[in-house]
Amino acid sequence: MLLAQLTDTHILDPERGDEQMVDNNHRLALAVEAINAEHPRPEVVLATGDLTNNGHPGEMEQLEQLLAPLEVPLLALPGNHDDQEAFRATFDMAWADDHLSWVADLGELMIVGLDTTVPGQHPGLLDATREQWLQEALTETAGRPTAIAMHHPPFLSGLDAMDASTLGRADAFAKVVSSYDNIQRILCGHLHRPVVTTVSGVTTSSCLSTVHHVGLNLNPGAKIELIRDPAGYQLHRVSNGNWITHTRYIDTGEVAVVPAWAR
């Protein structure tokens, strides 16, 4: 199966005129167009949070309008920039009662969508309620290939400015993951950079953003720098437990060239 992952679209309300480095809304329109044109087409699009910039009603409205042409089902998780209630009202997911987590059964693959957000705060947290929910969700998927999706990465990236707002109680998360043998992949957002590591032996990645990126500065205490790296989304191809991740760039002006020797 093929799964597309979009993250950190940070949609803005054009009426508010908020400052932006790139045209966030146009970038999502391009991504939607590119996903619709994928061949083979992904079976679902997983959106791992920060879909709006401030959670304002006008931003949610824009987000809905920009996602309307998407011809692939969407699984949505909130990030620290989203508004929880607006998110719950906008997306039709099997939400947990106390938080915006869900479990999706895609047949070949189960996805456990874990809400890591704390209203009013940028850092994430696996609180006791969600830790228990995660254990129950993973028990429910036992014996079936499963991925966990979440906004805040459960690892330190070495980008200190971003690590200051990473997942709280990541050690508790890693412990839960280590108790199950059916978790094949952990998919995150938030970093605005493509990063890969392992957590309890499971390949764990953050997807590139469709908007600005965070400068790659691994010096201790480095301040955050926002840069215009190529943006896009990822395609995860899953076949018999084997995961291959490809990156699709958008808005790069790339033109395919066939070299003379290959014609």
Ligand SMILES: [Fe+2]
């Ligand atoms: Fe973000």
Ligand SMILES: [Fe+2]
């Ligand atoms: Fe975030």
